[in-house]
Amino acid sequence: MIASSAYKAYKNTLTNTIDDRLNIIAIMYDGALSFAVKTKEAIESKNILEKVYAIERLDAILLALRNVLDVKNYPEAGKFLESVYDFLLLQTLKANLNNNIEEMDVVIRYLKQMSEIWNKEVLKK
Template sequence: MAANLTAQNAYKQNSVTTASPGELTLMLYNGCLKFLGKAKLAIEEKNIQEKNNNLQRAQAIIAELMSTLNMDIDISKQMLPLYEYMNHRLVEANIQNDVAIIEEVEGLVTEFRDTWKEVIRINRQQQFGQGNNGQI
């Protein structure tokens, strides 16, 4: 079992160190969604400490996404207030133990993630040509 965990950790570390900036952003979105799901489960189980830890991890990811925005690009100026809104809503969810608020943020993060996936797919198509029939 310990060898399996060591192999998994090595794989994760290698995935992060070899990922492109676009893939890293995708990993951040997926990580945020994972922590939001865990926070919802913790609320249902009335595990306040676990809820708090996972919401704070999701907030840290949103803060990281905010810090990577290039404010010289117009879309970044539009995304920053959305990230700020999500962060604020997660604070409210944490205080109120509100699964509905977490689900609202999950919806936004999922939309951002899916849009980002499409951007990566289009960039790869343009970079490597149309020979892959639109698959990554």
């Protein structure tokens, strides 16, 4: 009985995968934006530990977003987004090394736009 229940839960998860994945990406954008803001605040307050923590989380999310791109089926869009994520990772690295708020502002601006586009165009929110 428990195995049957577990199988049904697994099957339901599989049938909802597309919607779930779309929502997960929205959540990842929100998380990346949140950690970018925290990074900027940590740079402003000269809190090195908080900056390192926030940047590690931000980089992890950006790398995850980059790694789940479907470049094979969507080569043009995939390559474009790859380059955007690479740019954001580079900006984050520069902001970290230089303690530069303006470089984090660029990351924040991009992530806000990407989140808004995702929510309006993909999730239709």
